[in-house]
Amino acid sequence: MDTLDLLLHPVRLRITYAMTGERTCTTAELCTALPDVPKTTVYRHVGLLAEGGVLEVVDEQRVRGAVERRYRLRRDRMAIGPEAGASMSLDDHRRGFAAAMAALLAGFNAYLDRPGADPFADSVGYRQGTLWLSPDELVEMISEFRHSFASRAGNGPAPGRNPHLVSSIFFPTDEPPRHEDPRRPQALKSTGSNAATGLTPAASAASRQQPGRTTM
Numbered sequence: 001m002d003t004l005d006l007l008l009h010p011v012r013l014r015i016t017y018a019m020t021g022e023r024t025c026t027t028a029e030l031c032t033a034l035p036d037v038p039k040t041t042v043y044r045h046v047g048l049l050a051e052g053g054v055l056e057v058v059d060e061q062r063v064r065g066a067v068e069r070r071y072r073l074r075r076d077r078m079a080i081g082p083e084a085g086a087s088m089s090l091d092d093h094r095r096g097f098a099a100a101m102a103a104l105l106a107g108f109n110a111y112l113d114r115p116g117a118d119p120f121a122d123s124v125g126y127r128q129g130t131l132w133l134s135p136d137e138l139v140e141m142i143s144e145f146r147h148s149f150a151s152r153a154g155n156g157p158a159p160g161r162n163p164h165l166v167s168s169i170f171f172p173t174d175e176p177p178r179h180e181d182p183r184r185p186q187a188l189k190s191t192g193s194n195a196a197t198g199l200t201p202a203a204s205a206a207s208r209q210q211p212g213r214t215t216m
Contacts, residue, residue, distance in 0.1 A: 006049065010099050013103040014034055015042070015045060015046060017165060019071070019072070020073065021156045021157055023072070024072045026070050027069070028068070036113070053074060054074060054078055055072065056071065056074050
């Protein structure tokens, strides 16, 4: 299974979300983190991610006669690179976007189903808006966005920290110009927001969320 097929799947995206921040998890722990997904489905997709090299085994121990493996994300395998991004067809983008939206919706519903969920107190946000930007202004904004994420991407679990899913979408709402801007970095031409933000395809393809109070 190639990288695109491996990563552009709702359940596998949610597994990668659950394991960010240098976390290590067993499949049983991932089943607890994704309570709305059947356990057999979680086990199957963990196996596919491990076979594809996105997950690596960091520890094994025998539990009640069975071998329990603890996994970790391989950061060098969890993103779609420039070459793969440039080769994506329009149907690949449709499929990837649909998978990311499905993963985001499932994750949000799982959050709302938790006891004590309070979107207002938790500063949940799902704002959308349109910005008028020149090619240079777009590149500048994406660079700022990428820097903001990169400065916190190394954060790991710690007292007082909770994981937050933050996503971005960038696309023109009118017909875009059909020419290449030589001032744009090649990575931005090839992969759009994935390369620009340095996020996993899951995070960069999903719906944009910003800190702040809930916006209906």
